[in-house]
Amino acid sequence: MTNFISLADVSDLDALIQSGRAAKANPFADQHLGKNKTIGLIFFNSSLRTRLSTQKAAQNLGMNVMVMNVGQDSWGLEMEEGVLMNGDKAEHVREAAAVIGRYCDVIGIRAFAELQDREKDYREQVMHQFAKYAKVPIVNLESATRHPLQSLADCITIDEAKTKPRPKVVLTWLPHFKPLPQAVANSFSEWMGARAQAGEVDFVMTHPKGYELAPEFVGNTPVIYDREEAFAGADFIYGKNWSSYSQYGQVLTQDPSWAVGMEDLALTDSGKFMHCLPVRRNLKVSDAVLDSPQSLVVEQAANREWSAQAVLKEILLSL
Numbered sequence: 565m566t567n568f569i570s571l572a573d574v575s576d577l578d579a580l581i582q583s584g585r586a587a588k589a590n591p592f593a594d595q596h597l598g599k600n601k602t603i604g605l606i607f608f609n610s611s612l613r614t615r616l617s618t619q620k621a622a623q624n625l626g627m628n629v630m631v632m633n634v635g636q637d638s639w640g641l642e643m644e645e646g647v648l649m650n651g652d653k654a655e656h657v658r659e660a661a662a663v664i665g666r667y668c669d670v671i672g673i674r675a676f677a678e679l680q681d682r683e684k685d686y687r688e689q690v691m692h693q694f695a696k697y698a699k700v701p702i703v704n705l706e707s708a709t710r711h712p713l714q715s716l717a718d719c720i721t722i723d724e725a726k727t728k729p730r731p732k733v734v735l736t737w738l739p740h741f742k743p744l745p746q747a748v749a750n751s752f753s754e755w756m757g758a759r760a761q762a763g764e765v766d767f768v769m770t771h772p773k774g775y776e777l778a779p780e781f782v783g784n785t786p787v788i789y790d791r792e793e794a795f796a797g798a799d800f801i802y803g804k805n806w807s808s809y810s811q812y813g814q815v816l817t818q819d820p821s822w823a824v825g826m827e828d829l830a831l832t833d834s835g836k837f838m839h840c841l842p843v844r845r846n847l848k849v850s851d852a853v854l855d856s857p858q859s860l861v862v863e864q865a866a867n868r869e870w871s872a873q874a875v876l877k878e879i880l881l882s883l
């Protein structure tokens with residue numbers, strides 16, 4: 565593996581999931597792999613889990629770690645080519661990425677969708693500009709359209725917690741007053757679509773009309789607009805809010821009946837609740853669900869360490 569930007573960079577998903585589970589069972593088995601190697605974690609946006617779990621995973625592999633918040637710790641970075649830089653961005657990505665690439669053997673980047681211009685967000689400019697100019701492997705720490713380290717942790721979590729060979733997994737939209745990116749939902753749909761294709765899960769999604777994800781992320785996944793029908797017999801309920809793709813970046817409804825409560829879990833087959841976090845309690849999901857034994861959210865976040873470790877191990881082996 566050279567870059568880890570999307571599922572397309574993964575040659576054997578099942579092996580990667582098992583590598584994450586092996587790292588969880590034996591975290592320091594590969595400590596020699598990262599000796600004298602440095603990873604730079606570059607954040608354009610806030611983070612708790614991604615920042616700490618990726619740092620921990622790199623350290624488990626013996627790597628050195630540097631973390632930088634762009635714009636706060638560093639200069640603001642211009643991404644457009646050929647522009648007159650007379651605005652608030654003091655440095656161009658051409659120099660910045662090239663310089664960071666000289667200090668680091670691997671670079672992780674977090675750069676969320678701005679939700680203003682769909683074409684611009686879906687072009688993944690920040691990820692591609694860094695990949696082009698840094699000349700070292702790039703790891704996606706959540707880009708405009710994807711969050712693959714989260715999706716891998718989600719796959720590991722489902723693999724661990726399933727009680728039947730082919731569990732039913734439901735992605736459900738949750739209400740929120742602020743527009744949020746589609747990245748987590750896009751990625752989950754992409755990765756679960758692949759798991760469904762491989763016969764590992766049954767996967768459906770449910771959301772209000774107007775919240776359809778981009779067709780390339782929906783793939784063959786059935787969209788069931790009746791959420792109670794979608795929840796019936798589910799083994800895993802994966803909640804996430806996202807803003808509209810078709811009416812790009814808009815909040816079309818805040819209908820509170822889409823929040824997940826214990827009455828929704830009662831429709832499932834003792835289903836587990838999953839969310840990538842951070843989550844706003846009682847807006848998206850009730851206290852009762854999050855505090856019940858059916859919630860997997862903390863275990864899922866814990867598995868971010870092992871998903872990052874599986875990915876960094878593959879990249880180190882390719883250096």
Ligand code: AN0
Nearest residue numbers: 744745747748840841842
């Ligand atoms: C971000 C999002 O929805 O993409 C990060 C999730 C991991 N969430 C928020 O901004 C609340």
Ligand code: CP
Nearest residue numbers: 611612613614840841
């Ligand atoms: N799930 C996740 O990526 O969390 P952070 O935004 O805190 O990193």
